[in-house]
Amino acid sequence: MYALKVKNMGVKFKLSHMKETTLKGSFVRAVKRFFAHGSIKPVGEDVFWALRKISFIVNEGDSIGVIGHNGAGKSTLLQILSGIYKPDEGTVERRGRIGLLQLGTGFHPELSGRDNIFLNGVILGLKKKEIESLYDSIVEFSELERFIDMPIKNYSTGMAARLSFSIAINISPDILLIDEVLSVGDEHFKKKSRLKIDEIRSAGKTIVLVTHSLGEIRNICNRAICLNKGQVVFDGESQEAVNFYLSQVKKNEQKIVAK
């Protein structure tokens, strides 16, 4: 049984869309183009494929690592898997409830920690009653009992990250997508998080982990995918994937030295 099935998937962005545009700006640019080229249409190649021709299957209970250089498309991949972006080509199929864990949380700064737990729970697809039954364990895990009625805007970065982490793992999604957040909090909280992740894993849940820490890949994942420039360059056992990635890094270094 697969949890995630990605087939020939690609997602593109337009470079001209990467900056904020305004009505005034678009108008001015169109006029400039008209005088320079005689046409108001943009010139030149504008499309950038963040990911292309990606195919892989994640089986239920698998823990998959995703590694690659900055800009290889790792975070975009997670956003595709979670359904935030729709692929421009190919398909993504999911089975089960998805939880996405990333820095820069979806909290409302004016509301208290308590209200934000409910807000996030509902966004992640839970009923109010379900959240009520999970509420105590979320607060307990985050160790924020004393601050839970304070507005989030008064939380420190670490406190907010701890709360967001507690929500994501206590809500027990079937597929947990993690974007570089296992290193939040102090040593004590990190250790606790690691134990919880192990617990989730042994409960047969699926994990997709994006990280730059090769140690985490080796410890948590049984399989890993190596991304480079939006394409899968390696897919296999996690230790082999790490070795492949390291050899790539070495090659790049040699190239730079040779130059």
Add this chain to the structure above:
Amino acid sequence: MLKKLLELYQYQELVKILVSRNLKVRYRNSVLGYAWTWLDPLMMMFIFILIFDVLFKSGIKHFPLYLLCGLIPWTFFQNTTGESVSSMTDNAGLIKRVYYPREIFPLTIMLTHGVTMSLSLMVLIPVVLAFGVPISAKILLFPIITIFFFLFTFGLSLIFATMNVFMRDIKHIVPLILKLWFYFTPIFYAAEKMMPERILDIYMFVNPLAVVLTLFRSMFMNYDVPKPIHIAFALVECLLLFLLGYVFFKKNEDLMIKRI
């Protein structure tokens, strides 16, 4: 499209919690917080009474009531469309967290102001009675008229919110449009008293809000009902604007997420 609307229905719990979140933030859990929402319409009312009733005789019966019956729905319309413009860009943090129908943001803004409007209209009823105006059975039309008014407001909000993602200066343009629209709408004047019939027909067709506000006055202060043809056109326009806005929003949704 029906499927997508049904999907929205599945998220009613989220809509509920977001609306109560908005109300909470706005009113800070206090009765006095609600009183703030009256400040703006009341201030406008006193200014207009001074200008158009005391200085220039408007000749409209129960002028304060007439103003309030126009200002309360107008305030709802203006706040909803005005705040929805940047609803997609402001909520980027939540939008990029997990998938759910994104029209929820303009929708919750509208429902929040809808609650405020309904409260204000309830407060208005004793005032109407105090003026010696009887409450007529027309008030039973309130749910139907409100639904169409909501559809109109929602459609326009969706269009503004979508456009603002692609052109970030739309949020500066919308307040200007709303300001002009305010003067173009019969809030402190009575259109049917100052226009010849031919022009009134065109006016009511171009500005369905004029019809809606007149209907609110018929319901709450026993004012004359607009001509049936005016009502029919306005309701069709409300429905069309909603469909247009919804399709426009949904068509651009995926591209929007990439650009937030």
